[in-house]
Amino acid sequence: MSFFNKFSKNAREILDASFEEANLLNHYYVGVEHIFLAILKIENGSVYDLFKNYGFNLESTRMEIIKKVGRGKVESYVDGYTPRAMKCLERSYKHSLLLGKKEVQVEDIAYSISYERESILEEIMESKINNFEEFRMNLSKNKKIKMNDVKENDSNYTNLNKYAIDITKYAADNRLDPVVGRDDEIKRIIQVLLRRTKKNPCIIGESGVGKTALVEGLAKKIVSGKVPKILKNKRILSLNISNVVAGSKYRGEFEKRLNGILEEVKLANNVILFIDEIHSIVGAGGAEGAVDASSILKPSLSRGELQIIGATTISEYKKYIERDSAFERRLQPILIDEPKINKAIEILFTLKERYENHHRVRFTKEAIVLAVNLSSRYINDRFLPDKAIDVLDEAAAKKRMEFNETNNKTIIYENKLREIRIEKGNAIKMYDFEKAAILRDEERNVIEKIEEFKLDEVVKEEKYIKVDANDIEKIISEWTAIPVSKLEEEETEKLKNLEILIKEKIIGQDDAIKSIASSIKRSRIGLSSPNRPIGSFIFLGPTGVGKTELSKVLTLILFGSLNSLIRVDMSEYMESHTISKLIGSPPGYQGHEEGGQLTEIIRLKPYSVILFDEIEKAHKDIFNILLQILDDGILTDAKGRKINFKNTVIIMTSNLGAEKFANKKFLGFMEDINSKGYENMKQIMFEELKLFFKPEFINRVDDIVVFKKLKINDIYKITNILLADLVERVEKLKIIMFITNEAKKYIGDIGFSDIYGARPLKRIIAKHLENKITEMILNELLSEGDILKVSLVNNELKFDVEVKNGEG
CATH class of the missing domain: 3.40.50.300 (P-loop containing nucleotide triphosphate hydrolases)
Known part of the structure; x- marks a missing residue:
């Protein structure tokens, strides 16, 4: 979050000169040191006079700072301000507000720099200026104001602080993931934001294609100063409408909260609201007799007092936003497609380091490429790059979990050690010293095992595990129940x-x-x-x-x-x-x-x-x-x-x-x-x-x-298969069963139909065999351990039972 349009001409010249200082030193960033070097170059003005009055040698100080920060080895493009430099400039802006100034002056920047704690600038300035605190007060030109007073006035922004998250602050603190391959889309968003009317982009795309990531990418560009001048002082705040609605019990409470947020946005004059799931504001808070969120926002959007970025899916845009034509015409849709395979692979390669550090793993190149290719082919209800990132994340989690399984062994042996010690204590109480000696030896062995496992754990914790293509295939198989792994x-x-x-x-x-x-x-x-x-x-x-x-x-x-x-x-x-x-x-x-x-x-x-x-x-x-x-x-x-x-x-x-x-x-x-x-x-x-x-x-x-019509020989083979299945089922009842070839042939003959093929066979087996065996078991003619023989006698099936040994 920068405030360049609030800086005076002289102050802006200092900031421009700070880029030149960074460039001369072959640095790719602008830090507080570069801003101070630019201030030390000025040869007139109140800051120059103050330095002279305190016997401050500007040129020697410049040389000392350059020596401390060093020079880069190769020429590099200056990327933008460091987070620390941005905070310093923000302090100078707030200091000027407290003094009632319309613009930030050079002395405000110098005053802010004088409060850089634990830095080479603080060390140099304190060593060269005898009465450093007095020097600060003279810079401020108001002895009643101290830097402790220069804080963000939270009382003015209670609603925004409560219901919104500052994405630009996250970007300044380097808490956002890098955004890859979406430069064209981010430029399109910036283009819409710069319009005179309808300057409210609405990002439309399927879940997981990277809508929120685009806004985070824009926040990064604002923080680094890589945006047009009109956007350089902007802050992107993410507003959660469901949080605004939550707990609003009484009529008018929701409207009061939302109007309070809008007033604070107008007061700040540098806020762009990001509303994820923007379709949720259509009807939100609209109880009987009340207006919904979209109706409250429309007047501010029309007058240009409010600027928003929305994000929603294609189906929800059609279902909710298009239905409210008055709200829709205040938005400019920007359609975001799912990235291509090669672009998704590039995104994963950029993000992999963060997941590697989190899980303490190393992804092979094949694993990353396969995560994209397999998720694209087999996971069809989700979109790239989100689904590929999730596959990579879970594969790493699974690998780390498998690698740390020795923790369970340690716990098991520690429990065993506790039991042995209790048992040993009881043996000593009973004067059973022989048993106690045996338990003592066992205790020593268990302690050695625990130490061994703990040492193994330490080694494993320090070691990075490799996640390869095989691990990715396992995760895809677990998710989809599709065997995608290489043939075993x-x-x-x-x-x-x-x-x-x-x-x-x-x-x-x-x-x-x-x-x-x-x-x-x-x-x-x-x-x-x-x-x-x-x-x-x-x-x-x-x-x-x-x-x-x-x-x-x-x-x-x-x-x-x-x-x-x-x-x-x-x-x-x-x-x-x-x-x-x-x-x-x-x-x-x-x-x-x-x-x-x-x-x-x-x-x-x-x-x-x-x-x-x-x-x-x-x-x-x-x-x-x-x-x-x-x-x-x-x-x-x-x-x-x-x-x-x-x-x-x-x-x-x-x-x-x-x-x-x-x-x-x-x-x-x-x-x-x-x-x-x-x-x-x-x-x-x-x-x-x-x-x-x-x-x-x-x-x-x-x-x-x-399919060929079955011959009688085919029927005989099918009969054998079906009867083998019956024998197996009977043997599960612990009864041994034999069927003679003549009996099998008989079943095949009576089960064959020229019209119905093999279909009657199961019915014939059930009628002539299964029903008979069932009756025999129920009538206690057949029991566990018996041997049942089925044969053909006089063109009829005969059932003979050989009773188990030792019983009738």
């Missing part, structure tokens, strides 16, 4: 054998398995398009051939749980209005706040398998929604949020054309799955698909897979 050896083996693992559960559908396994491998290696889902498939074929089962098996292999399978029964979306169930109801309709059934799940579980079952049953408007997902990997819900589908596997099942094969048997089809019968079925199903779906929908799908 175990996962590599799983991917290599993905087809084999699926074939263990899915029988007779090699083409479908190969297609979906290839998509998963491409995505996990990083070769697939990052702007589309991992894979999208349409599974065609008659019922009961494994279309839905393949989706379940894939989910289990990839995620280890069916919780990551999102099944959408498309028969529930047969009407056009049901589209709102997927993406959410429009504003004004019931359920708008709840979000869509599909979009909300994907927002919480972005790495999932989505199964659209029996897609042909859905209304045709639903396919327009799916087009957006398949093409861009993004779906906008009813609230305007962009939901990321880029880490999902999309599977759509359909029975189109299957009815033509329900009662038909193409020549040779059942004998050879690669024969003309299967090709005919495939061709007919493709034709049916083309008739039903639009070409643009079909072209966006990665692969269309026709």
Whole structure:
């Protein structure tokens, strides 16, 4: 906060000369020393006369100061005043006010400099002037005024001090983070502030893009003097409207507070109010019979008595500010975009030192670049650079926490030591000296361990930990549940054998398995398009051939749980209005706040398998929604949020054309799955698909897979898989179960249907096996430890029980 327009011509000449002094000494800043050097160069005036009267040798003093401060090694650009110099100039301004002066004179600056504590100037001046206090009083020209009186008159600014924060003071004290890559935007704000009318910029941008940082950057420029002359005496105060509203119980109390703030701003005549979340002032404090904050501000804004900088998001600007056209026209919108990837990386490199010092870590270059790239790709509901900074911050916190885990060991051993000492004391009281001696030795060992851990802690505290790319990947995975880390050896083996693992559960559908396994491998290696889902498939074929089962098996292999399978029964979306169930109801309709059934799940579980079952049953408007997902990997819900589908596997099942094969048997089809019968079925199903779906929908799908009709040998294999699952469940009841091959074949034969495929198998197993075993357990014919054998006798299943040893 500078006050240059309140300085006299002579005083301004001194300040200009101080820049020249800094430049001559190759210093990149202007300190109090440079200002004093400029004062010592003057050869007339009251200050010059006073120095002469006190026998002050100006030239020798100049040489002594230059010797003390030294010269820079290389020429440098003078950046601006130091915080200490700014405070000195502020004191001189306040001193002139106390004396009732209209302008700050050279003697006011000299008087302020004489109060520089613990500085080389104080040391030099006191050594060269005999009666230093008298010298000060003569500089002041008013012996009743002392520097202790030269303080900011807080009583004049009670409301501002209570409800506002001085951002320029924070900038002067170097308490703000550096602002990088936003020079053009800051220049645009300055440009608006310099206008004759509508000189109130409103920064509009999404959360996290750096709106507040722009204002902090402007404050830094004001403090360093890198702004046009008209802004050099300005202070930016951040006003929190919610604090002004809080506690205003009675009618008129809020208006009184806000009007008090406006009066103080007018009195100061150098304040720009920064109102973050400026949309909150529309309606703020506007109880029944009262006016809101925006209505109170409008007259002052119109007359130019008040200057504000606002910040809000795009949606809130439209929702609140645009609704109040009278308030909107007093603001000048400045749209701030999310920084590009390379700019965000530059921002993180600038900020990294502050986070490194806070966490006592060191970020590798790869970690910083990856934090931006991965957060940009996988965190879609937030914006750069904020989300990348948060990733970096948490990665450092996690690393430091892991590194200090030995603290827990120290605590454990200290507790153990306490217990040993209590036990040893009790042993001595009982005269059990043998036990006490053993405990004494144990006590010594524990003390040694504690000392070892404490020494280790000291070493670790002094050491900076490295945060690398792997740490960033772990944080992204924790946030999104998406495995973004490099392939571990175990996962590599799983991917290599993905087809084999699926074939263990899915029988007779090699083409479908190969297609979906290839998509998963491409995505996990990083070769697939990052702007589309991992894979999208349409599974065609008659019922009961494994279309839905393949989706379940894939989910289990990839995620280890069916919780990551999102099944959408498309028969529930047969009407056009049901589209709102997927993406959410429009504003004004019931359920708008709840979000869509599909979009909300994907927002919480972005790495999932989505199964659209029996897609042909859905209304045709639903396919327009799916087009957006398949093409861009993004779906906008009813609230305007962009939901990321880029880490999902999309599977759509359909029975189109299957009815033509329900009662038909193409020549040779059942004998050879690669024969003309299967090709005919495939061709007919493709034709049916083309008739039903639009070409643009079909072209966006990665692969269309026709499932083969199951043969009896396939049914036998599926039967074995299902029966193995039953045996496993029975063994959990601590009962051993055997099923003969003849019995398995019998189950397969009666469970096979040419029309329904393998679908009746589970029902047959439940009817002929599970129900019988349940009855036997309830009737105490079968219990823990028994052996159950299921065989086929006279074309019927026979259940034999071998009772456990030692009992009947």
